[in-house]
Amino acid sequence: MKSEKYKILVVDDERDICRALEFLLSRQGYSIDTAYDGNMALDKLRKSDYDLMITDLKMEGISGIELMEKALEFDSGLTVVIMTAYASVESAVEAMRKGASDYIVKPFVNEDVLLTIKRLIEHRRVVFENQALKRQLSQHMGCKEFIGESSSMQEIFELLEKVIPTKSNILILGESGTGKGMIAEIVHCNSPRKDHPFMSINCAAIPETLLESELFGYRKGAFTGANSDKAGLISMADGGTLFLDEIGDMSASVQSKILRVLESGELIPLGDTRVRSVDVRIIAATNRNIEQLIRKGLFREDLYYRLSVFEITLPALRERVEDIRVLSHHFVEQFCSEHNKSLSGFTNEAMDLLMGYSWPGNVRELKNVLERAVILCSGEQIDVNDLPDKLKKARTHASRSLKDMLCGFERKIIADALASNKGSKEKAASELGVDLATLYRKMKKLEIDI
Ligand SMILES: Nc1ncnc2c1ncn2[C@@H]1O[C@H](COP(=O)(O)OP(=O)(O)OP(=O)(O)O)[C@@H](O)[C@H]1O
Ligand SMILES: [Mg+2]
Known part of the structure; x- marks a missing residue:
């Protein structure tokens, strides 16, 4: 939404009219500029961006209609209001046919002018928000290809x-960069909800109070600065999907409100008394250890159960080494076409480096490394020299890297056993055939949260 003041240009060769309108409208919080003839107006329109122009119809030199036509030529989105004396209302109607949004009859009644301008500005705001929404949607709708050949994928x-x-x-759980956001988009755009909105919000990136108003919306006057009604993301996602990213960072108050929406399918915008029904599918994601957050009382268990009807844990890239090869070829192809290059893959040494690295940043890191490599590569194949030093350093510690892989393997087995036994260490230990003390020691060594 537009945060700065709306800008209005008032054009009239009667300076008193300009002053009167400036006084009236600036008191409503609009930012007003004035021009006393068509040329002066065009000059201002060229230099600055206005939301709305109010122009007199009959002026010396360029007429109001001519001015409007010229103005619309270089800003087709400008809202134009024509001022006219009662006797020439017909020309005002003519002006509306040519693109004016409304007209004001002189001498005007202040309240009428204010109502007209307010309505037009409100209309602009809605159109603007819809455009933003469409942009957001089209960004998300290009459904991407999710690559993965490993058995876990x-x-x-x-x-x-x-x-x-x-x-x-x-x-969706998983380390940063494992593809959680991508899965959320893929679920939506392959689901029966695909023709409805996909709204996404990162709960960690927004301060708590703002998160609440973004999600639930508000009524005009709900708090200082709430100058008009605003729909929340949950209502906007009606019929579609809401993606709550980084859900582990959500405050207790927002958690309980989300829970209410999940339980009742209803929400109340801030400052409103009316209950609204919504039909949304929620996909949530976090890279934090949600069970630990629950144990520490930072995440509501009841909300967790509601959200995790299906729980998907994306394995770290180092736990599915076989995907590194397919992903690498996929990204090189993608970046070759983006950067207009033609490469035929990797040298064996380069592929060995890629497969031997532990990828703490997961697929995102691999993707970035390969974009850089495609740009740097001057031969036909990506070679060791096109890859960052950190990968080469890791190779000089090859034994450590093998150890890392084994640790990763061990960590996964233990984590799986704990998950399938709902966190019970006794049961996990017995399933793995080790005693409880050994399990604790391994968990500590492998930095699995106890
Ligand atoms: N299996 C995959 N196939 C193709 N591209 C992938 C795959 N997994 C991840 N990516 C790409 O890697 C990048 C990181 O993925 P994404 O943003 O979905 O990760 P994330 O798990 O949401 O990370 P974070 O926790 O940091 O938000 C994206 O550019 C995504 O397109
Ligand atoms: Mg993400």
């Missing part, structure tokens, strides 16, 4: 195939 695809057509909420 295949299992996830199988589960997704069953879940996507339903309305069930999904919780």
Whole structure:
């Protein structure tokens, strides 16, 4: 939404009229500029961006209609209001046919002018918001290809195939850069909800009070600065999908309000008394350890159960080394076409480096490394020299890297055993065939949260 003041240009060769309108409208918080003839107005329109222009119809030199036509030529989105004496209302109607949004009859009644301008500005605001919404949607709608051949990813695809057509909420867990955001988009644009909005919000990036108003919307006057009604993202996602990213960072108050929406399918915007029904599928994601947050009392258990009807944990890239190869080829192809290059893959040494690295930033890091490599590469294949030093340094510690891989493997087995036994360490230890003390020692060594 537009945050600065709306700018209005008032054009009339009677300076008193300009002054009267300036006085009237600036008291309403609009920013007013004045011009006393068509040329002066055009000059100002060229130099600055206005939301609305009020112009007299009959002026010396360039007439109001001519001015409007010229102004619309270089800013087709400008809202134009024509002022006219009662005797020439017909020409005002003619002006509306040519693109004016409304007209004001002189001598005017202040209240009428204010109402007209307010209505037109409000209309502009709605159009502006809709455009922003459409832009946001089109950004999301280009459904991307999710790459993964490892057995762990295949299992996830199988589960997704069953879940996507339903309305069930999904919780996506996984380290940063593993593709959580991408899965959320893919779920939406393959689901029956695909023709409705996909709204996404990063709960960690927005201060608590703002998050609440962004999600639930507000009524005019709900708090200082709430100058008009605003729809929240949950209402905007009606019929579609709401993606709550970084849900582990949501405050207790927002958590309880989200829970209410999930339980009742209803919400109340801030400052409103009316309840609204909404139909949204919620996909939530976090890279934090949600069970630990629950144990520490930072995340509501009841909300967790509501959100995690289906829980998907995306494995770290180092735990699915076989995906590194396919992903690498996929990204090189993508960046070659973006940067107009033609490369035939990797040298063996370069591929070994990629496969041996531990990728703490996961797929995002791999993607960035390969964009850089495609740009740098001057031969036919990406070579070791096109890859960053950190990968080469990791190779000089090859034994450590093997150890890392083994640790990763061990960590995954233990984490899986804990998850399938709902966190019970006794049961996990017995399933793994080790005693409880060994399990604790390993968890500590592998930095698994106890
Ligand atoms: N399997 C995949 N196939 C193709 N591209 C992928 C895959 N996984 C991730 N990516 C790409 O890697 C980047 C990071 O993915 P994404 O933003 O979805 O990660 P994330 O898990 O949401 O990360 P964060 O926790 O930091 O928000 C994106 O550009 C995404 O397109
Ligand atoms: Mg993300």
